[in-house]
Amino acid sequence: MAVTLSESAAKHVANFIARRGKGYGIRLGVRTSGCSGMAYKLEFVDATEDEDVVFESHGVKVIVDPKSLPYIDGTELDFVREGLNEGFKFNNPNVKDSCGCGESFNV
């Protein structure tokens, strides 16, 4: 399994990194918090940690820490537009239920 980006997400990430002027890739992860137990983490990466798992998807480096990986393995990150709002969305096959806002989930 792996963690991947949709083509649109990859394009946007690459674009954001270019405009930010620096960045090795993007980190996807989870933290234990939020109303349904787990919350997603989405950050730029300037330096990786030793134990990090690095994937590559559409030319963009995707970094996941080993503790997060079981929760999000198989996830595809997508970039979507909803009305005026736009942003990234985790399509995570491991999720059993999530809170209404989609920011946190349970496996």
Place this chain on the structure above:
Amino acid sequence: MALLQIAEPGMSTEPHRHRLAAGIDLGTTNSLVATVRNGIAVCLADEEGRAMLPSVVHYKADGTVEVGRGAMAAQAVDPRNTIVSVKRFMGRGLKDVTHVESSPYDFVDAPGMVRLRTVQGIKSPVEVSAEILKVLRARAEAALGGELTGVVITVPAYFDDAQRQATKDAATLAGLNVLRLLNEPTAAAVAYGLDNASEGIYAVYDLGGGTFDLSILKLSRGVFEVLSTNGDAALGGDDFDHRLFCWILDQSHIEPPSSEDARRLQMKAREVKELLTGSDEAPIRVSLASGEEVNLAVSRRQFEDMTAHLVKKTLAPMRKALRDAGLAPEDVKGVVMVGGATRMPQIQRSVAEFFGQEPLTNLDPDKVVALGAAIQANVLAGNRKDEDDWLLLDVIPLSLGLETMGGLTEKIIPRNSTLPIARAQEFTTFKDGQTAMAFHVVQGERELVSDCRSLARFELRGIPPMVAGAARIRVTFQVDADGLLSVSAREMSSGVEASVLVKPSYGLTDDEIAGMLREGVDHAGDDMLARALREQQVEADRLMEATEYALAQDGDLLDESERTAIDQAFAALREACDGTDHRRIKQCIDALARATDEFAARRMDRSVRSALTGHKLDEIEL
């Protein structure tokens, strides 16, 4: 469902705790809202993809309010209830409003700020601005998917306290939490990342729709100081449109056009102007209501020739701003372009020529102020880790002080002090037994209170009676991060206190504010003389009062000729005081002091003798 944004490393926020922040450029002609998304500042567009919201508010008879393009269309049919350029009225009294006669509005003179009578009742400029802010707030919250934590709103560098307070009030009315008001040129510089650049002098050239502002900024240790501002409140991109419009009328021999045709031609003129930024020639084809056809072509060269005088008009304010700051064009390290009109190649050329370097143009000049505000809002909301590098401070535009004896200004906080700031100074009583003190808070660079702007007056009462000079009254000036001032006075022995939050009664015109800065420099010599004169007058008053008191008490110590000499010196001083020659007053003060020397010595003897009378020598401690 909330969509995620990419955070800086280690800065992912807790779910439901995203600190959504936005920057707002509340402009005279157009307003914008921007935010930092995925680490990059972007302007937020409406459903139709337009970022700019015309700053026009239409109060409709049915009780609804329309803002933006729809309101703009109502301007022709319902001008009285369609408020355009409300920013010009913010924090201003009726007498500050220029062209009241030619304005379509029904102005109501009210204490503090002018009001406008509309079909929906009397509206203050604060309420009108709040309508614009509400639309931007709704747009930002829709785009970010949540409530805004706070916003940064930009204001012109020359905005005074009244205008800043009015802007803040409008935001509160629109339900926005203002993190900071930021000077527009400073915001533009931030958008270009100049706050991270090396220290130096930067110029911000802002040619908007109807106004031209030039600011000279100095960046040192992460702090922007506004060294000087200058401009022309009646010069903007619209004048270029108008020049082209007149040329079209002239070339096509239509006169006078109906108002419908005039509007069509004006819109065409603007379109052609924009077209000429990218191409060397543009066609002008308009069908008029009368069925007439206008079919012309204009080259960029022709357009540049017909507007050369307008470009030239921006040069004088540039020279003046530099002169006020005591700088030459080559001292300027970078030039930031703001305002849609700066897209015109002839503008960019003239600026490049003047400063001897290419101006910064890679950001959209219409959006650059809002982008800078968004970056600042993001920092203030706490969404960046390396905040220390981003601690951007602003400065106060004009010195703040108090009136002291003789109508002189005592500056407590000098201009260009970084905000927030608090400064205290001790004052004392002027007369024996004085139990109250009046404070007059003024703003400006001039030495005489009459040449500065009066901000507020308040009184401290209940000072315990003491001899002149014994009371210690501590006056504290505090300016918060938005440039708003509060002043408090406290008598140190008794603890009696009085304070005032400065909400000035009415504002100044743009020209006056810019002018006040200029005058401070231009009148440095006059001010020095005026200060010297007042100082001598105050000193003379003090001496005459003391002499009169002494004569009444101990006049019997003098013989007739001595008394005459003192009276003569006294009269000479009184006469000199009515004149304007501070040297003459000084001479007379010295003369009176000399004439009373002997008298003073005798009074001293008498008081010592009376103190000693009836006491034995060993009772007196020496």
